[in-house]
Amino acid sequence: MKVLMPYFKRYHVDVWVAMLSVIVLVFATLWQPRLLQVVMEAIIKNDQQTVFREGLMLLGLAVLGIVGGIVNTIYSAKVALGVATDLRADLYAKIQSFAYADVEKFSASNLVVRMTNDINQVQQIVMAGFQQITRIPLLFIGAFMLAIITMPEQWWVIIVMMAVILLASWIAVQRMTKYFAETQQDIENVNTVARENLMGIRVVKSFVQESNEIKKFSTASDQLTAVTAKIGYWFSILMPIFFLTANLAVGMAVYLVGQNITAHPGYLAAITSFISYLMQILYAVINGGFLMTFASRAFISIGRISEVLNTEPSMTYVDGENAAPLAGDISFEHVTFTYPGDDQPTLRDVSFSVKAGSMLGIVGATGSGKTTLAQLIARLYDPDSGVIKVGGVDVRQIPEKALRATVAYVLQRSTLFSGTISGNLKQVRPDAQVNHMRWAANVAQASEFIERLPQTYDAPVEERSQNFSGGQKQRLAITRGVIANPEILILDDATSALDARSEKLVQEALDRDLKSTTTVVIAEKIASIIRADQILVLDDGQISGSGTHRELLQNNAIYQTIYQTQKAREEGVQ
Numbered sequence: 001m002k003v004l005m006p007y008f009k010r011y012h013v014d015v016w017v018a019m020l021s022v023i024v025l026v027f028a029t030l031w032q033p034r035l036l037q038v039v040m041e042a043i044i045k046n047d048q049q050t051v052f053r054e055g056l057m058l059l060g061l062a063v064l065g066i067v068g069g070i071v072n073t074i075y076s077a078k079v080a081l082g083v084a085t086d087l088r089a090d091l092y093a094k095i096q097s098f099a100y101a102d103v104e105k106f107s108a109s110n111l112v113v114r115m116t117n118d119i120n121q122v123q124q125i126v127m128a129g130f131q132q133i134t135r136i137p138l139l140f141i142g143a144f145m146l147a148i149i150t151m152p153e154q155w156w157v158i159i160v161m162m163a164v165i166l167l168a169s170w171i172a173v174q175r176m177t178k179y180f181a182e183t184q185q186d187i188e189n190v191n192t193v194a195r196e197n198l199m200g201i202r203v204v205k206s207f208v209q210e211s212n213e214i215k216k217f218s219t220a221s222d223q224l225t226a227v228t229a230k231i232g233y234w235f236s237i238l239m240p241i242f243f244l245t246a247n248l249a250v251g252m253a254v255y256l257v258g259q260n261i262t263a264h265p266g267y268l269a270a271i272t273s274f275i276s277y278l279m280q281i282l283y284a285v286i287n288g289g290f291l292m293t294f295a296s297r298a299f300i301s302i303g304r305i306s307e308v309l310n311t312e313p314s315m316t317y318v319d320g321e322n323a324a325p326l327a328g329d330i331s332f333e334h335v336t337f338t339y340p341g342d343d344q345p346t347l348r349d350v351s352f353s354v355k356a357g358s359m360l361g362i363v364g365a366t367g368s369g370k371t372t373l374a375q376l377i378a379r380l381y382d383p384d385s386g387v388i389k390v391g392g393v394d395v396r397q398i399p400e401k402a403l404r405a406t407v408a409y410v411l412q413r414s415t416l417f418s419g420t421i422s423g424n425l426k427q428v429r430p431d432a433q434v435n436h437m438r439w440a441a442n443v444a445q446a447s448e449f450i451e452r453l454p455q456t457y458d459a460p461v462e463e464r465s466q467n468f469s470g471g472q473k474q475r476l477a478i479t480r481g482v483i484a485n486p487e488i489l490i491l492d493d494a495t496s497a498l499d500a501r502s503e504k505l506v507q508e509a510l511d512r513d514l515k516s517t518t519t520v521v522i523a524e525k526i527a528s529i530i531r532a533d534q535i536l537v538l539d540d541g542q543i544s545g546s547g548t549h550r551e552l553l554q555n556n557a558i559y560q561t562i563y564q565t566q567k568a569r570e571e572g573v574q
């Protein structure tokens with residue numbers, strides 16, 4: 001709850017209005033049975049004047065109660081909405097500050113549930129809290145005292161009723177808290193299955209996996225249903241217990257009063273008032289129970305939100321707004337790197353250096369660590385040991401903006417954001433004009449298809465860029481990579497969906513138009529890196545050889561094997 005305090009402070013006026021309006025509402029609620037009793041006594045005595053006067057007051061009190069209730073609801077909603085919005089914004093900002101590894105640790109779908117479902121739980125508890133948190137104790141204590149004042153000899157009826165209700169609530173809350181925690185986990189599972197299925201819908205369809213996917217989804221969904229049903233079960237038995245107990249209490253009170261009503265005719269008015277107070281006590285206890293179950297659920301959500309807010313990014317950047325790019329030299333000095341949670345390093349004692357403006361090719365078997373190495377240049381992770389330098393500076397000493405201005409990283413399957421082509425390009429270069437876009441698209445061999453689109457550079461990019469083919473997406477990603485004319489351009493299998501001719505044209509354009517840029521090309525095909533100034537051969541996380549194509553062909557067995565295999569395959573195709 002402590003985590004919410006700073007947020008409440010921002011809305012302190014609304015908080016006060018919500019709390020004070022509750023006092024008005026409770027006063028009106030508690031005083032109505034009292035006035036009703038007076039009116040009834042006046043009716044019994046046939047005192048018209050009192051009936052009229054007190055009746056009017058009763059009406060005024062009812063209106064006051066309604067106004068108090070409305071004001072309280074409006075202001076509670078304002079606080080709840082404001083707190084939820086601010087909390088969501090802070091959570092989002094925190095996630096943005098995370099290192100890549102931190103996002104992987106939580107998983108994307110888990111973070112989405114925390115930003116949506118968990119925040120909704122908080123919003124609901126804040127709303128319910130400001131409506132009920134002062135109302136319940138005030139109503140409970142007030143109704144209890146007034147009930148005893150009204151009929152002192154019936155005190156034990158109230159005590160027995162409360163004892164039964166509180167015991168039942170306590171048992172139910174104990175059980176339900178456990179199920180609430182399970183619910184959040186099950187919601188996450190349903191989200192993960194649905195997300196994976198929808199993102200990979202083409203694979204699902206092409207491998208006729210629909211029925212398997214339906215089964216997977218049903219299992220996750222059935223678990224959620226089962227745990228939700230258990231919560232429902234406890235609610236369903238709780239309510240009848242509450243009402244049965246209250247009705248028995250009312251019956252008992254009426255029976256006891258009935259025994260000596262003839263001796264005390266005034267009891268007739270008092271019993272009405274007494275029953276009203278019993279009902280108010282019941283209302284307070286039921287709502288208190290609801291609030292507690294709600295709260296136990298919301299506390300789990302608050303805990304999950306706090307966990308994200310309290311996570312310190314595993315990687316931080318040195319302060320500085322300096323966004324001036326560094327030179328394009330790269331060096332690795334005895335770099336060893338292990339993925340968080342793994343026990344074996346993925347890269348071991350990797351050392352090499354690349355001069356600015358030259359081309360580095362990286363080849364190796366699948367899983368040998370090529371992408372990992374590229375990610376370290378872009379500082380998506382920090383190494384366990386060793387130093388990585390860009391422009392002669394340890395990457396850990398480079399402000400984030402400067403590093404991003406220096407290194408552009410194009411992946412095999414880069415994400416384009418929904419919006420427009422120009423919007424995507426302007427994310428990298430905010431001042432980009434059409435001539436800049438055209439230049440970059442020419443390099444990436446993308447201008448031809450972009451300029452055939454009716455809206456050219458303002459053409460829409462749909463969610464997950466599904467309105468473009470694989471090759472078009474790669475060309476757009478390369479366009480985005482080159483538009484800011486970076487000092488270092490990493491192409492991580494970024495031309496895999498391009499035909500050989502287009503790939504050659506991209507390479508020629510890079511040589512021609514980005515002469516001073518250091519290019520790091522990771523490729524399956526040796527043809528893609530054959531002209532590199534230096535080629536690294538990675539084998540199980542280690543550099544097995546380095547040199548030009550010619551040198552490696554002479555002295556590196558792994559390189560020779562890859563080359564011969566690819567050559568044989570090509571000749572077989574021809």
Ligand SMILES: Nc1ncnc2c1ncn2[C@@H]1O[C@H](COP(=O)(O)OP(=O)(O)OP(=O)(O)O)[C@@H](O)[C@H]1O
Pocket residue numbers: 104339340342346364365366367368369370371372373
């Ligand atoms: N985020 C991650 N967490 C844990 N292990 C990972 C992660 N990413 C990659 N790995 C592991 O690290 C090793 C190297 O992966 P990497 O992607 O760098 O290889 P690669 O040479 O680029 O492979 P490919 O040619 O198939 O793309 C693999 O064994 C992989 O399973």
